Amino acid sequence: MDRSIADELLFEERVIRPLPQFVVEANLKPAQVAELREAATDDPLWYWEDAADELEWFRKWDTVLDEDNAPFYRWFAGARCNIVHNALERHTLTVNKNKLALIWEGEPGDTRKYTYFELNREVNRFANALRGLGVGKGDRVVIYMPPLPETVFAMLASAKIGAVHSMVFAGFSAKALRGRIADSDAKVVITADGFYRNGRVVRLKDTVDRALFDADSVESVVVVRRTGQEVDISSGRDFWYEELVRRERTQASTEVMDASDPLFVLYTAGTTGKPKGIVHAHGGYMVGVNRTFRDVFDIKPTDIFWCAADTGWITGHTAAIYGPLLAGTTAVLYEGHPNYPQPDRLWSIVERYGVSILYTPPTTIRMLMRHGTQYPESHNLTSLRLLGTVGETISPVTWDWFHKHVGGNACPVLDTWWQTETGMFMISPLPVAALKPGSVARPLPGVEAEVVDRQGQPVPPGKTGFLVITKPWPAMMVAIEDDPDAYRSYWDRVPGAYFAGDAARKDEDGYIWIQGRADDVLIIAGHRIGTAELEGAFVSHKAVVEVAIIGIADRIKGEAAKAFVVLGDDYDPTDELIEELKEHVRGELGPVAVVKAIEFRESLPKTSCGKLLRRVLKSEELGVAPEDDGDPDDCWSA
Numbered sequence: 001m002d003r004s005i006a007d008e009l010l011f012e013e014r015v016i017r018p019l020p021q022f023v024v025e026a027n028l029k030p031a032q033v034a035e036l037r038e039a040a041t042d043d044p045l046w047y048w049e050d051a052a053d054e055l056e057w058f059r060k061w062d063t064v065l066d067e068d069n070a071p072f073y074r075w076f077a078g079a080r081c082n083i084v085h086n087a088l089e090r091h092t093l094t095v096n097k098n099k100l101a102l103i104w105e106g107e108p109g110d111t112r113k114y115t116y117f118e119l120n121r122e123v124n125r126f127a128n129a130l131r132g133l134g135v136g137k138g139d140r141v142v143i144y145m146p147p148l149p150e151t152v153f154a155m156l157a158s159a160k161i162g163a164v165h166s167m168v169f170a171g172f173s174a175k176a177l178r179g180r181i182a183d184s185d186a187k188v189v190i191t192a193d194g195f196y197r198n199g200r201v202v203r204l205k206d207t208v209d210r211a212l213f214d215a216d217s218v219e220s221v222v223v224v225r226r227t228g229q230e231v232d233i234s235s236g237r238d239f240w241y242e243e244l245v246r247r248e249r250t251q252a253s254t255e256v257m258d259a260s261d262p263l264f265v266l267y268t269a270g271t272t273g274k275p276k277g278i279v280h281a282h283g284g285y286m287v288g289v290n291r292t293f294r295d296v297f298d299i300k301p302t303d304i305f306w307c308a309a310d311t312g313w314i315t316g317h318t319a320a321i322y323g324p325l326l327a328g329t330t331a332v333l334y335e336g337h338p339n340y341p342q343p344d345r346l347w348s349i350v351e352r353y354g355v356s357i358l359y360t361p362p363t364t365i366r367m368l369m370r371h372g373t374q375y376p377e378s379h380n381l382t383s384l385r386l387l388g389t390v391g392e393t394i395s396p397v398t399w400d401w402f403h404k405h406v407g408g409n410a411c412p413v414l415d416t417w418w419q420t421e422t423g424m425f426m427i428s429p430l431p432v433a434a435l436k437p438g439s440v441a442r443p444l445p446g447v448e449a450e451v452v453d454r455q456g457q458p459v460p461p462g463k464t465g466f467l468v469i470t471k472p473w474p475a476m477m478v479a480i481e482d483d484p485d486a487y488r489s490y491w492d493r494v495p496g497a498y499f500a501g502d503a504a505r506k507d508e509d510g511y512i513w514i515q516g517r518a519d520d521v522l523i524i525a526g527h528r529i530g531t532a533e534l535e536g537a538f539v540s541h542k543a544v545v546e547v548a549i550i551g552i553a554d555r556i557k558g559e560a561a562k563a564f565v566v567l568g569d570d571y572d573p574t575d576e577l578i579e580e581l582k583e584h585v586r587g588e589l590g591p592v593a594v595v596k597a598i599e600f601r602e603s604l605p606k607t608s609c610g611k612l613l614r615r616v617l618k619s620e621e622l623g624v625a626p627e628d629d630g631d632p633d634d635c636w637s638a
């Protein structure tokens with residue numbers, strides 16, 4: 001992790017109290033929060049059952065939590081539901097019917113808006129079209145799209161018919177897409193001809209064609225016309241979205257799902273070279289997300305909520321789509337780059353739609369900060385009442401800038417800690433809490449977290465340890481696609497607890513300070529990238545014999561990758577080769593895989609049993625002595 005950020009976190013500790021007017025208006029007052037927290041700690045199952053009762057079910061549960069097959073916990077066992085009923089259909093029968101569900105803006109400036117009624121109609125038409133293509137319960141549907149209205153239709157339509165969506169970030173390469181398609185045996189791929197990003201057209205359909213070369217499971221490809229560019233259409237396999245839905249009915253039946261039936265798969269980096277397909281289920285996910293999203297963001301009927309993260313990541317699933325729709329609020333979705341056409345695009349969107357809650361990764365704030373305060377200052381941002389961040393530690397300097405220049409010193413900044421695996425927000429301040437810039441505050445009511453040592457014992461305040469979650473929570477992943485051992489491994493490290501993979505410390509007030517990953521995963525610009533995955537991309541180049549990747553500090557991206565490469569005998573360590581290797585890795589994994597630096601070495605440091613000692617390289621890089629973490633052969637992070 002970014003060393004300078006870590007140092008800053010260790011030394012700065014300020015408390016910012018909520019403004020009195022905020023407390024008066026908040027849905028949950030401080031006394032209620034305290035009461036809820038206590039009640040949830042005493043009886044978590046009561047707390048989550050109460051959260052489940054806020055939603056509509058086709059059949060209620062026999063048991064709130066079935067622990068018989070732990071750690072394969074089953075929440076709301078015996079219940080029947082469908083998240084789409086709660087995120088969409090039920091709103092069309094209330095005052096929300098004609099409320100805007102979605103405000104979408106394309107990068108060139110085009111906009112589309114949908115009320116709950118209209119969104120439901122679009123989802124139904126697409127659900128019927130998917131059924132027409134033979135897609136049904138349990139089938140995997142890969143969605144390789146940027147944030148477009150059709151991305152939302154596609155996700156909800158597949159969930160509605162009981163299919164399982166697997167979103168792939170549109171910045172991933174054909175190879176990465178291919179791997180994800182193969183791993184989940186997808187029947188259908190939904191994509192667009194292309195999209196706009198930073199003033200350029202990104203050609204998506206071509207990438208899909210390359211990814212599908214020889215892929216047997218895929219029967220159909222649905223193509224949304226976004227840019228209008230020429231694309232190859234393979235007859236019998238490829239269908240234009242518009243043609244497919246044109247004649248479909250605007251009503252569709254909703255598949256009745258078991259609460260633990262899968263809703264989506266989302267791949268994320270782990271410590272092996274292969275990304276893990278994290279599986280979430282209808283029942284628990286909707287309960288956990290609905291309760292935590294509403295509480296953290298203090299959702300009011302008049303809110304306009306904007307999560308500026310891409311729909312291809314968990315943040316986009318939970319905070320851009322399912323959370324806001326479950327809450328019946330209005331979600332803003334933006335296709336393009338925050339700097340296009342100039343670095344005030346975010347502020348311009350906030351001003352034009354009257355966004356009241358803005359949620360974004362710190363990396364975006366750092367990028368915009370660099371351009372100076374004149375950009376936020378040239379817009380009326382007074383509609384904002386809450387700000388949120390996610391995905392990586394926010395340094396106090398970035399926090400202050402966001403708080404002051406975007407929030408006008410009047411909006412709490414809610415730093416939310418959670419993961420693809422957790423599905424929902426886990427550790428975060430609530431709007432009425434005292435804030436400490438750089439800290440994610442305390443676990444949300446119903447969530448129990450601890451900072452422990454290697455033996456699983458809580459460490460004293462101020463000491464760094466490993467972050468664990470000590471009680472199951474409803475939106476937890478239910479499986480890892482085809483890999484029960486990988487799922488179990490989260491629960492093996494500390495008996496009875498979920499090992500998050502983060503280093504953290506707790507202060508005297510019980511506030512948690514995330515110190516970065518404790519395993520071989522990098523967080524580059526808020527995105528999780530496994531060092532093993534990057535190393536795999538390097539060694540697929542003929543010149544590379546061996547490689548080790550470490551994270552180094554980057555002012556904008558927070559963390560960036562540095563590679564130590566051992567070359568084959570026939571290759572010379574030239575600048576051209578450095579560029580070629582960077583390009584090669586980008587081609588293998590896509591633009592997300594940014595390698596900042598490459599250093600050639602004769603050999604790499606290893607333990608006696610041949611395990612790479614990345615931490616020795618890291619210490620050399622930082623110019624400090626290697627941390628003594630006991631037995632060097634211990635594979636804690638392997």
Ligand code: WTA
Nearest residue numbers: 390391392393415416417418419420514528
């Ligand atoms: C990191 C993103 C510090 C952490 C929702 C975690 C954070 C990983 C924060 C999960 C935060 C997430 N402060 N670090 N507020 N939120 N992280 O699965 O290392 O893409 O384990 O989920 O991001 O990344 P993922």
